[in-house]
Amino acid sequence: MAHTLAEKILQNHTDEKIAGPGQIVQCRVSGVLANDITAPLAIKAFKEMGADKVFDKDRVFLVCDHFTPNRDIDSAEQVKTVREFAHAMGVTHYYECGEVGVEHALLPEKGLVGPGDIVVGADSHTCTYGGLGAFATGMGSTDIGAAMALGETWFKVPPTIRVEVTGKCGKYVGAKDIMLNLIGRIGVAGALYKALEFAGQAISDLTVEGRMTIANMAIEAGGKVGLFAADGKTLEYAVEAGRKNAQMIAPDPGATYERTVDIDVDGMEPQVACPHLPDNVKPVDETAGLHIHQAVIGSCTNGRIEDMREAAAILRNRKVDKNVRCIILPATPKIWQECLSEGLMEVFMDAGCIVGPPTCGPCLGGHMGILAGGERAIATTNRNFKGRMGSLESEVFLSNPSVAAASAIAGEIIHPAKL
């Protein structure tokens, strides 16, 4: 049987024969992830299950990135729980302190996830690794506790929506815009229980980082995974990250898709998702002129080095509006260092930005940039739910890094070309 990418990867991790969507299969997992919010619950479940060791100490990843550096006593206690568990289990990949980065930027960078893997994480944006050709999906803590103990989990084989992206991205348009455009079209439940599989010239042209930006937001369309074939670029990225045996993987010709969605990026404008759902998407010009109080550039969606470069290109020799907090959070220590050595930090500081440590921080309204009632933010993050970044009376608009940076300078949402 010709397999979609999702079916193919699942098949490689199970002894059962995959016959098609709807089937429930038990699969071996390549890696299991949890963070400072979700790990304590997973650990609790793990212990209640009577487990006394993790299935593989090199393949359990514990990343304390959400409320760190710990914002209060309660979050410090949670991190302590995770730290003690990691030490007791001998977990190799425990990240805290100066080594920590936003989990979904950190794991790919360290080569811990790669093509053909199945990765489950107690975090909904685990789907990011689909950009590398991994079947990666978020689950709750109890599922993750069980996966940490058993090294396997069950999946319902998802039907796949094929997304064909053609054309060439214009200036100021990139991966984020392709994804926002898709979510705007199919809706926040458009891929509910389904896999998204991306292909087409515009996808081949994207960097692996750009593909991860798209895969990251599969969940914002309700999707189980957002998958990309692993090509030469993927292998290059994987090898650089330290994975020597990475292999290409692609869907079989003639695989069955539930439907195909076509996107043409020729002439596409930068896209903005308006409050309070990620599918409320408009071209940037339709939101232009709305005053902002905060701009956030970072997160697992757009906190990687190419996002930093994109923001810096706009901010160079310009000043952030004095009524705007422009918060920049490079997603990992490595990215932070690259910003430093490439001179981007100087650009950010000269422009009057606030540069923070690698953390999730304001993305989930955790800390380091919370909105008051009536405040409005533009962010390169992935969710604009009501109250996501603070007060229930605040608003979050989602965009790519160029638009966020340009808006920080203008003090209002603006097309970067119109600065």
Add this chain to the structure above:
Amino acid sequence: MKVTGTAHRVGDHIDTDAIIPARFLVTTDADELGRNCMSGLEEGWVDRVKENDIIVAGENFGCGSSREHAPISILGAGIPVVVAKSFARIFYRNGFNKGLVLLEVGDDIDKLGDGQDITVDTEKGEITNNATGDVVKCAPVPPFMQGILDAGGLVEYARKKLAG
């Protein structure tokens, strides 16, 4: 299982930030999380809820983050069942793993109104309006999920497997 209680109607795409905002995620205590259930939708929402009441939701209930604190806070608020037009998938898994029963009703969800006294029969897949006797049919809990519920949730299921 049969549950009788008051229906609390909520809309489409109720996300996990609405069910339990991130600022409350510094505990795993069900009662504590239950006191803040749905506070991202409306402050004090939970005050009108009694033990065994039922949430009646629109499409894609529980979308957003993977936080299990969401089903825990619903259970902590005394709500054992959510019926919805549809559920977000991570929430769906989490619900059953934690023992929160979820029934997918589809378009007929609109026959159920806020404040109605209803009875949900999860095995038959029936929701009865106790004032009128009208019955809304839905698919019962799927066998695989029922298996997890019967084992006593995923923790017990995994415990048996580990004990092998």
